[in-house]
Amino acid sequence: MDNHFAVKDPLEESRIFLNRVVAAFVLIILIMSGLVVRLVYLQIVGHEHYSTLSKDNRIKIAPLPPTRGIIYDRNGKMLAQNVPTYSLELTPERIENLDETLKNLQQLLAISDDKLEQFQKLRKRNKAFTSTPLLQNLTEEEVAKFAVVRPYFPGVDVYVRLVRQYPYADLSSHVVGYVGRINEQELKTLPSAEYRGTDFIGKIGIEKTYENQLHGTAGYEEIETNAQARAVNTVATTEPIAGSNIYLTLDIDLQKIAYDALSEYNGAAVAIEIKTGAVLVFASRPGFDPNPFVAGISAKEYKALQESHDQPLYNRALRGQYPPGSTAKPFLGLAGLEYGVTDFGHHLFCPGYYRLPNVEHKYRDWKKFGHGSVDMNSAITESCDVYFYDLAMAMGIDKMHEFMDRFGFGRKTGIDLVGEVDGLMPSREWKKRFRKHAWFPGETIITGIGQGYMQATPLQLARATATLANNGQVVVPHLVQRVINKDTAETFENRNPENLGLKKQNVDNVIAAMTNVIHSSRGTAGSLARGINYHIAGKTGTAQVFTIKQEEKYNEDAIDFKMRDHALFIALAPVEDPQIAVAVIAEHGGHGGTVAAPIAGEIIRAYLNQNKASANEK
Amino acid sequence: MKNEMRNEYFQSPSLIGNLLRTLHVDIPLFLGLVLICTLSFVILYSAGGQEINVLIRHATRMGFAMLLMIVLAHINPRQFQSFSVLFFAGCVLLLLAVAVMGQIGKGAQRWLDLGFFRFQPSEFTKLSAPMMVAWYLAEQPLPPKPKHVGIAGALLILPVLLIAKQPDLGTALLVASSGAAVLFFAGLSWWFMIVCVLGGIALTPLLWNFYLHDYQKNRVLTFINPEADPMGAGYHIIQSKIAIGSGGVNGKGWLGSSQAELDFLPESSTDFIFAVFAEEFGLFGCVSLLFLYLLVIIRCFYIAVQAQDTYNRLLAGSLAFTFFVYVFVNIGMVIGVLPVVGVPLPLVSYGGTSMVTLMAGFGILMSIHTHRKVHPV
Numbered sequence: 004m005d006n007h008f009a010v011k012d013p014l015e016e017s018r019i020f021l022n023r024v025v026a027a028f029v030l031i032i033l034i035m036s037g038l039v040v041r042l043v044y045l046q047i048v049g050h051e052h053y054s055t056l057s058k059d060n061r062i063k064i065a066p067l068p069p070t071r072g073i074i075y076d077r078n079g080k081m082l083a084q085n086v087p088t089y090s091l092e093l094t095p096e097r098i099e100n101l102d103e104t105l106k107n108l109q110q111l112l113a114i115s116d117d118k119l120e121q122f123q124k125l126r127k128r129n130k131a132f133t134s135t136p137l138l139q140n141l142t143e144e145e146v147a148k149f150a151v152v153r154p155y156f157p158g159v160d161v162y163v164r165l166v167r168q169y170p171y172a173d174l175s176s177h178v179v180g181y182v183g184r185i186n187e188q189e190l191k192t193l194p195s196a197e198y199r200g201t202d203f204i205g206k207i208g209i210e211k212t213y214e215n216q217l218h219g220t221a222g223y224e225e226i227e228t229n230a231q232a233r234a235v236n237t238v239a240t241t242e243p244i245a246g247s248n249i250y251l252t253l254d255i256d257l258q259k260i261a262y263d264a265l266s267e268y269n270g271a272a273v274a275i276e277i278k279t280g281a282v283l284v285f286a287s288r289p290g291f292d293p294n295p296f297v298a299g300i301s302a303k304e305y306k307a308l309q310e311s312h313d314q315p316l317y318n319r320a321l322r323g324q325y326p327p328g329s330t331a332k333p334f335l336g337l338a339g340l341e342y343g344v345t346d347f348g349h350h351l352f353c354p355g356y357y358r359l360p361n362v363e364h365k366y367r368d369w370k371k372f373g374h375g376s377v378d379m380n381s382a383i384t385e386s387c388d389v390y391f392y393d394l395a396m397a398m399g400i401d402k403m404h405e406f407m408d409r410f411g412f413g414r415k416t417g418i419d420l421v422g423e424v425d426g427l428m429p430s431r432e433w434k435k436r437f438r439k440h441a442w443f444p445g446e447t448i449i450t451g452i453g454q455g456y457m458q459a460t461p462l463q464l465a466r467a468t469a470t471l472a473n474n475g476q477v478v479v480p481h482l483v484q485r486v487i488n489k490d491t492a493e494t495f496e497n498r499n500p501e502n503l504g505l506k507k508q509n510v511d512n513v514i515a516a517m518t519n520v521i522h523s524s525r526g527t528a529g530s531l532a533r534g535i536n537y538h539i540a541g542k543t544g545t546a547q548v549f550t551i552k553q554e555e556k557y558n559e560d561a562i563d564f565k566m567r568d569h570a571l572f573i574a575l576a577p578v579e580d581p582q583i584a585v586a587v588i589a590e591h592g593g594h595g596g597t598v599a600a601p602i603a604g605e606i607i608r609a610y611l612n613q614n615k616a617s618a619n620e621k
Numbered sequence: 622m623k624n625e626m627r628n629e630y631f632q633s634p635s636l637i638g639n640l641l642r643t644l645h646v647d648i649p650l651f652l653g654l655v656l657i658c659t660l661s662f663v664i665l666y667s668a669g670g671q672e673i674n675v676l677i678r679h680a681t682r683m684g685f686a687m688l689l690m691i692v693l694a695h696i697n698p699r700q701f702q703s704f705s706v707l708f709f710a711g712c713v714l715l716l717l718a719v720a721v722m723g724q725i726g727k728g729a730q731r732w733l734d735l736g737f738f739r740f741q742p743s744e745f746t747k748l749s750a751p752m753m754v755a756w757y758l759a760e761q762p763l764p765p766k767p768k769h770v771g772i773a774g775a776l777l778i779l780p781v782l783l784i785a786k787q788p789d790l791g792t793a794l795l796v797a798s799s800g801a802a803v804l805f806f807a808g809l810s811w812w813f814m815i816v817c818v819l820g821g822i823a824l825t826p827l828l829w830n831f832y833l834h835d836y837q838k839n840r841v842l843t844f845i846n847p848e849a850d851p852m853g854a855g856y857h858i859i860q861s862k863i864a865i866g867s868g869g870v871n872g873k874g875w876l877g878s879s880q881a882e883l884d885f886l887p888e889s890s891t892d893f894i895f896a897v898f899a900e901e902f903g904l905f906g907c908v909s910l911l912f913l914y915l916l917v918i919i920r921c922f923y924i925a926v927q928a929q930d931t932y933n934r935l936l937a938g939s940l941a942f943t944f945f946v947y948v949f950v951n952i953g954m955v956i957g958v959l960p961v962v963g964v965p966l967p968l969v970s971y972g973g974t975s976m977v978t979l980m981a982g983f984g985i986l987m988s989i990h991t992h993r994k995v996h997p998v
Contacts, residue, residue, distance in 0.1 A: 013931075016763045019808040020934050024922050027805070027938070031918060031945050035911055038949070041956050045866040046904045053866025 065226050066200030069219030070165060072246030074179055074209060076255040077281075077484060082175045083210065085165040089141035091149065092134040095126055097158030104156060105137075111152065112145050114138055117301040128187070136202075139166060139298045167203065167297045171255060173290030174262055177318040178253055178420070178482060180208015181293035197221050203297070209249065209482060212421050216486050219246030247488035252281035252481065260609045261286040261587075264602040268589035269313055270569075271320035273465040273480075274606050275584045277575070280469070280478045282418070283583065284606055285462075287323070291315040322424050324458040325588055328544035329386045329595070330573045331407075331453030333513050334467060335394065336379050338406035340509040344398045347512045350378050357392040359444060366392050366448050369545075383516035384526050386543060388452050395451025400442055403450060404430040409503055410467045411477075412459055418480045426463050429456035454547060461586045464573050469584035471514070472540075472575035475505035478584075514540045518578050521600075528572065528600040539607060540581075541574035543595030546588075567591040572599035576607045583610050645694040645991040647924065653917040654968065654983060658683055660910065661969040667876045668890040668897040669971060675890065679971055686980035693984025697992050701985060702756060702932045708745075709753035709776075715742035716783040743784045743792045744978045748985070750780060750796045751939040754803040759932035764808030773804055788834055791964040794950065799943040806925075806938035841960045857893065858957050865899040865956060872903030890971040892963060895955040914948045914967075924990040933989045940982045947979070 045053070074083035091112070098104050105122075108114060114137065122137045141149075146161055153159070167182045169175060182203040185193065189204055198204075199221060205211035222243030227236040261272040265288040274284035291308055295301075308316055317323070339345040355373030356365040368374065368388040374381065382390035395403065408414065413428030427433075429450060431442045449455040459467075462480060469478040477500075486493045517540035520526040527543040546569040570592025575584045585603040592598035641648055661683075662676060669675035719742055754773045761769045777800040785793035805814070829838065864878065878889075878900045889897050899907050921941030928934040947967040953959035955966075965975050 011762045011931075016808075016931055017934070019764055020806055020938070021926060023806045023808065024926055024938060027802075027942055028919075028922060031915075031942075034945075034949055035915060038911065038952055038956070038958075039908060041958055042865070042899070042904055042907050045862060045956060046869050046899070046907070049862075049866045050869040053863050054869065056863045057867035 065224045067222040067224055067240070067243045068200035068202075069221055069243035070245040071167065071182070071203070072217040072219065072248045072488075074217075075248065075250045076253045076258075077251060077283075078254065078256070079250070080255050082169065082171055082179050082251065082253075082255065084168055084170065086168045087163050088139060088166045089146050090136050090162050090164040090166075091138040091141055091145075092136045092160055092162055093122070093126075094134050094158045094160070099157075104159065108137065108156070108159065111148065112138060112141075115301060117303070118299070121299050125184070128190075134160070134162070136164075139164070169293045172292040172294060173315070174259055174286075175253075175255065176208075176290040176293045177287040177320060178208055178251070178258075178285045179293070180210040180212075181206055181296045182210050183296050184299060206296070207422065208420065209251065212419050213249055213483065213486070216488075217246040217249065220244040244489065247486045249483055250485040250487070252276070252279075252283065252484045253285060254283045254610075254613075257606060257609055257613075258284050258286055261602065261606050262288055262290070264605045265587075265589060268570075268592050268598065269319070270587070270589040270592070270599075271323055271461040272585065272587045272602060272606060273320050273461045274610065275465050275469045275478060275480050277469045277472050277478060277581050277584050280480050281484065282480045282482050283610065284585075285320050285482065287317070287319040287321070289313050289315040318422065319588070319590075320461045321418075321420060321422060322460065323588065324424060324426055324460055325569055325571070326455070326457055326546040327412075327453040327459045327464060328546040328569075328571055329388075329452060330464060330542050330544035330571045330586075331412075331457065331459075332383055332386065332391055333471065333517055333542050333573075334407060334410055334412075335391060335398075335403060335451060335453075336383060336516070337471070337505070337509055337513045338403060339379075339394045339398055340512065341406065341505060342398060342402055344402070345379065345394055347379050347509075350376055351382075351390055351393055353377050353387050353389040355389070357389045357448065359396070359448075364445070366445075379512070380516045380519065381525070383513070383542065384519040384523050386520075386527050391451040392448045395447050396444070400429070400431060400447045400450060403447070404428055410470060411463055412457070412467065416462055416466045416480050418462060419482055423462070424460060426460050427456055427458040453544065461588050464571070464586035464588075465584055468573045468575055468586060470503070471510065472581035472584050474507060474510050475503035477501040477503065514575070514578060517542055517575075521574075528596040530596070531574075531600050531604040535608065537577035537579060537611070539574055539576040539604070540578050541572060541600065541603065543600060544571035544573075545569065545593070545595055546571055567593050570595045570598040572596075572603045574600070574603045574607060576611065582614070583607060642991070644691055645987060646691060647694075647920070647987045647990050650917065650920045650924070650983060650987060650990075653913065653920060654980075657910075657913055657917070657968045660913070663875065664894055664898045664901075664969060665890060665971055667878055667901060668894050670890075671876070675971065682976055686977045689977060690980040690984035690987070693981055694987035694991060696988055698933050698985070698989045701752065701936075701988070702759070705749070705752040705756035709749040712742055712746045712749040713780055713783075716746065716780055718742075720783055720786065741792075741974055743780075743787065743789055743796070744974045746780050746784065746796050747792065747799060747943070747978050748981060750777060751799040751803050751936055751943070754800045755932050755935040755939065758803065758807045758935060759930070763931065764810065765804065767813075770804060770809060770813065773800070776800075785832075789963070791950070791962040794962060795943060795946060795964065798946045799939050802939040802942040803935045806935050806942075807931075857961060861893055861896040861955050862957050864896040868900040868903045868906075870904045872899070872901045872906055875901055877901050892951065892961075892965055892970060893955055894970050895952055895966050898969075899956075911948075911952075914945075918945050921986055924986050927993065928989050929993055937986055937989050940986055944979070944982070947975075 071085060073081060073085070076082055091108075093101075093104070095101055105119060109119070118138060122135065126135050138145075141161065149156075149159075149161060169179060169181065171179075183206045184202055185198065185204045193204070197218070197220065201218070201221065205214040205217065210217065220243060222241045224240045225238040227238055257274065261274070261284045265272060265286065269288055271288070272284055272286045273282065275282055295304060340347060353368060353374040353376075355368050355371055357368070358365055366388070369386070373389065374385055374387040377385070377387045377390050379390070381387065404413075407428045413426050415423045415425055417423075429446070434440055434442050434446075434456075446455050450457055466478055466480050469480075470476070518538050520541050520543065521528050521531045521539045523529075528541055531539055531541070568591070570587075570589040572587045572595045573585065575581045583606075585606050587599040587603045587606075589598045589602065638648060641651065662679065665679055666676060753776055757773055757776065758765055758769065765773070777797060781793050781797045781800075784796060833841075867873070878897045895907075898910065902909075918941055921937065921944065925934055925937035925941055928937050944967060947964060950959060950962065950964045951966045951970075954961045954964070965972060967979055968976060
């Protein structure tokens, strides 16, 4: 309130103001003197220094892009390397008539319109004085051809450039991925200093997931240039630091066995080392050759890949979502035991169908006249559907969802590979939210045999199997074993110590039943038992087909095949001391036991033999 | 006969003088500005790659800015005073609008697009903020009590934060300093200022961690050690120092800047134009230009001291001081003693918005000076 009594005093105010103006003026003079001192320092003291930098020889700073890290498999076999290749490049600034030059070059060397278009795009983005590639991977013959006429093409040069190459092509494509030219969108978000001089960036796979480690640190060169801005001499160099080399957990030989074993089937095989979570096999068939993507794939080739019936660009192991079918049974059985809904010896009569009280509809077993009296052991061994219909009804969808969720169904595994999908483990909430409908009891029943809404990726199945084999100690699959650069080596082990806290007896019972799938005369995958001196535990499955493509054309020859069920198989071995968990899906393979199981068998056999061999060596 | 001759001879310059006086133009200030503007054409011709089109656009903008200055000089300062609150409120609302649109558009947003007309509300705020604070303090007994200082600070904080968030650190700095200058001229206690400076130093780590964008941090880091990132942000400063240093005492002569010509120096016609000037005209040129700026600042202070009421005095003082801050921040960053914050060299840099606001400020100063009541001595 005191300001009501305070009176404005104009004389005092103008006196204060005058003081302040003087103070401000003194400050301004001081600061300006400071600026002048700095100018004197730059222009008199530093004049000679800066003159030499500027006058006859001017310093330009040129980036030195780092060499990209190499990707190896677990045994040191190279999966992605850098290969020197010839590259025909144009520096627009030094070319008088660009259109004509391009036309002449096109006549000399067969250059597709596609390549020309790519060049024009790149050129617009680059500065006029930077060298822009027109043609890569020139043959010796092409280089010779150009060398003869080179004097007539000022501003056109052949350079040797390191280009990414993938020696295993389609075999490793879905794991390693590929690099491609940095596009406009990526350019906006990249740290520009680090990527100056770099043309390529990881687009998918390990190449993308581990881009930061693989890329390295850019260096630069201070170059003296003459009055025409042409390089004369290098003053100082800060060497780039090459990207880290990466060792994968993948075993490319094993991968090849799996890939070949899938033979004519489209599908996927995933194998995980149980103790570590290391992914040994991550095969998706068909693969594709990633090498054309590096140089810039032509629109035609890309279209062909995209529209192919077999969908080679589709990573089935990571992104393929299939109803797990009967392969879900061991886990649902375990759920029943863990919740105390049933016990392992509980018997039930299977007449070949299951019916809800007071409902006409029959849920059929795959065996028309039924399995007769079954307990959980025989229900898993013979894959009895009725037993699991009954168990599902007793358990209810809420418990099923809760338990399967803990086993990783319906959620990402956390593998170090971009693009993983969730799969689906349905629940009441899910259906309400996404289907706008209440849950029906009938849906609980078919979920009991892994059908209905339930969907899992091959990776999720392998991971769940590995977790089961690991007594509920959760296994997080990972593909990178070591990241090695000049100074450090980082090693990755099983990254998730979470334990599901399962009863050992329950797990043993379920695995025993799965062992019978292979080693009992009534098992659905008996063929695997031949010629091995250890035990394999597994489970077959068949998944009803959902059409891969909605607007697929009617094709008389293909239709029969396309209607066939997917064949699935999960396995762990050896039962005595589980080391490897496998999941195999053969699209339209029909029966899990006859098609998918032998593929898993080959992987297991090869892996365990290899282990034995290396143990003997020691 | 002789007398008549002499009268005619002396009358023609005073004719122009009379004309300017009736237009309410302050002749010394006007002369200073014209000199700097003329110089700007000379530098811009060289820095802008000797393109006539650049000069024409620059001249158009300058013409418009001068016109605005003369129009404002004509208005009685009482009008400015009564318009202050409305003007300030309008600016804050527009800043909010820009911020909201930026949120929607997801990205840096400084412009308000009215379809036929695009402008930056932050530019107007450079004028409305000191006007508002001057209006408020003019109502209070001075020197200001802590409460009044607090209220004035509260008025400033919202627009400054909004502008800094845009993010336009340079303009935020200018708005903040124009408001602070009003408080300073009103007699803000020295102790308070010392406490503020110490507090500011203490707050720096907080600001650094929670408020600055990565690229802004980068600029500061680069300023501290430009050699650490010669490919990226440090490039400006290194090249600018080479340009200035190689100019020496006498410079390389007009059109002699090799740094700008060979594309070494980025932004050579906008924020870094002083480097081109220093390369071509050397230390002599630089000191002369600084002296020219100093003359304009002195005249502005003279106008402020001569002003007849508190509002005019405070506003004039603040406008004069802010002009100096412009000069200092720009030249400071170009010669590598301040971080790069994106403030143009006043009246010289190419690019329109800041020139219009600056000239408007000079218009207000002229209005203050030419509308005094002349007391009979």
